[in-house]
Amino acid sequence: MPAGHLKFGQAGEDYAAKYLDSHGLKVLDRNWRWRQWELDLVCMDGDELVFVEVKSRSGSGMQSGIEALTPAKCKKLVKAASHYLSEKNLWERPCRFDLVAITGNSNSMKLEHIKSAFEFSDFMGGGNTAWQPW
Secondary structure, X not given: OOHHHXXXXXXXXXXXXXXXXXXXXXXXXXXXXXXXXXXXXXXXXXXXXXXXXXXEEOOOOOOOOOOOOOHHHHHHHHHHHHHHXXXXXXXXXXXXXXXXXXXXXXXXXXXXXXXXXXXXXXXXXXXXXXXXXX
16 A cells, blocks of 8 residues: 555544544544454443444545445454453443544545444344344
8 A cells, every 4th residue: 555545544543533532432542453453443432332443535536435344344343343352351341333434635634423333233143132242
């Protein structure tokens, strides 16, 4: 990936973190990794743990940030989140997955925050159970 895209992606994550903080969410972790999986932002919203995927797009591409949250990406996020919960011993904590889609450029960014962008059961064949897979 060209360095300019990485720089814009980092700027997008910084912008998302500031936005979420200004809307009452506390950022606990950024770019948390376990093997090949990554969580962009992990936040607290009251007593709820929020896994936030940040998708930054320049607007010139064909796929929007929202469209980039594919079922395959959601499965990876669920896998990463389950390892995060195990590492931090937080399985009892209520959780959700949010998406922050950013379009624009380094000088002008538009942000869209989608709370509960997907449900665990949508991607793990769960039915009517809580999102935690136990």
